[in-house]
Amino acid sequence: xxxxxDPESPDQDLKLRQFLTYRLVRLQSRLNVQASRYLAEHAxxxxxxxxxxxxxxxxxxxxxxxxxxxxxxxxxxxxxxxxSLTSRGLVSSQQDNxxxxxxxxxxxxxxxxxxxxxxxxxxxxxxxxxxxxxEDELSALHRSIDKLERAAETTEFET
Amino acid sequence: xxxxxDPESPDQDLKLRQFLTYRLVRLQSRLNVQASRYLAEHAxxxxxxxxxxxxxxxxxxxxxxxxxxxxxxxxxxxxxxxxSLTSRGLVSSQQDNxxxxxxxxxxxxxxxxxxxxxxxxxxxxxxxxxxxxxEDELSALHRSIDKLERAAETTEFET
DNA sequence: ATGATAAAGTTGACGTGTCAAGTTACCTGT
DNA sequence: ACAGGTAACTTGACACGTCAACTTTATCAT
Numbered sequence: 001x002x003x004x005x006d007p008e009s010p011d012q013d014l015k016l017r018q019f020l021t022y023r024l025v026r027l028q029s030r031l032n033v034q035a036s037r038y039l040a041e042h043a044x045x046x047x048x049x050x051x052x053x054x055x056x057x058x059x060x061x062x063x064x065x066x067x068x069x070x071x072x073x074x075x076x077x078x079x080x081x082x083x084s085l086t087s088r089g090l091v092s093s094q095q096d097n098x099x100x101x102x103x104x105x106x107x108x109x110x111x112x113x114x115x116x117x118x119x120x121x122x123x124x125x126x127x128x129x130x131x132x133x134x135e136d137e138l139s140a141l142h143r144s145i146d147k148l149e150r151a152a153e154t155t156e157f158e159t
Numbered sequence: 160x161x162x163x164x165d166p167e168s169p170d171q172d173l174k175l176r177q178f179l180t181y182r183l184v185r186l187q188s189r190l191n192v193q194a195s196r197y198l199a200e201h202a203x204x205x206x207x208x209x210x211x212x213x214x215x216x217x218x219x220x221x222x223x224x225x226x227x228x229x230x231x232x233x234x235x236x237x238x239x240x241x242x243s244l245t246s247r248g249l250v251s252s253q254q255d256n257x258x259x260x261x262x263x264x265x266x267x268x269x270x271x272x273x274x275x276x277x278x279x280x281x282x283x284x285x286x287x288x289x290x291x292x293x294e295d296e297l298s299a300l301h302r303s304i305d306k307l308e309r310a311a312e313t314t315e316f317e318t
Numbered sequence: 319a320t321g322a323t324a325a326a327g328t329t330g331a332c333g334t335g336t337c338a339a340g341t342t343a344c345c346t347g348t
Numbered sequence: 349a350c351a352g353g354t355a356a357c358t359t360g361a362c363a364c365g366t367c368a369a370c371t372t373t374a375t376c377a378t
Binding site for chain 2: 326327
Binding site for chain 4: 029063064065075076078079080083099101102103
């Protein structure tokens with residue numbers, strides 16, 4: 001039972017947890033906790049709220065469909081989140097003149113002030129995170145992410 | 160608003176998406192889709208089901224609390240998932256003799272056969288994924304994940 | 319012994335993520 | 349001009365994740 005070659009060996013959990021994907025899950029979860037806590041504390045918003053208002057701020061002439069395409073966030077989720085954000089007065093939506101299906105999204109003054117206050121801080125966070133890596137490590141990381149994303153599109157990987 | 164030099168620059172969305180954390184979110188999501196699809200197709204189970212039964216298989220004398228500590232999965236979620244897994248006949252649980260609070264978890268024959276069938280395939284997937292990286296890239300990636308995890312514990316990052 | 323404390327697991331509540339179907343409005347070919 | 353298709357959202361359904369309160373049982377200090 002203690003032989004490393006034995007398929008029932010108790011150190012398999014170690015191996016399991018060294019699966020790259022397990023490590024990424026855990027990293028992701030910790031980063032989310034960090035960002036969520038920070039945003040809740042300093043701006044009273046959630047991480048998804050933040051992603052949406054930051055995107056609305058950074059894109060011109062935003063609509064739900066456009067946000068969906070740009071961020072990959074689900075249309076349904078966006079629809080509900082946007083209702084919440086408009087009812088809280090952070091986003092305002094205005095019907096298009098020509099096409100009454102489309103709603104143009106803009107930040108209200110309050111929404112804008114949150115983004116203006118938080119964007120530098122969120123950028124500082126990115127710098128802090130990437131600052132723990134060397135230049136080489138950072139560029140290698142981006143390259144590895146590229147490769148892994150491509151590999152994630154494959155559906156069969158039997159030998 | 161992502162470019163300090165040109166607040167209205169039209170390529171801002173690009174920069175936003177180059178935030179390391181955004182890239183990790185997207186990578187994570189694609190890896191999850193890949194693994195979930197694969198598991199659903201070949202074993203009819205979800206990714207969380209898989210994590211749990213793979214852990215039960217690899218650990219000796221498993222209990223809910225132990226799983227919780229080892230995997231970081233929420234106790235509540237584990238409790239519900241385990242009920243589903245036992246009712247589906249993949250896991251069996253048995254009360255401890257000394258301490259009637261604890262339930263020892265083991266795989267049923269069916270659960271075990273799923274793990275035995277899928278573990279090599281999931282390992283093959285890991286090899287496939289890591290195989291797209293060079294040795295150096297892989298070790299740099301692990302190192303970077305370590306560093307980022309540590310950085311994710313920090314709560315303040317103002318300059 | 320026994321009362322405070324804590325551990326194992328369960329349950330409830332609530333936000334998030336994902337898929338699919340539905341509604342309304344526009345567009346296009348005849 | 350109008351039928352069929354498609355686009356922009358909305359709504360519904362359901363799994364997942366996360367937090368906290370709760371129940372039951374054990375432990376430990378006195």
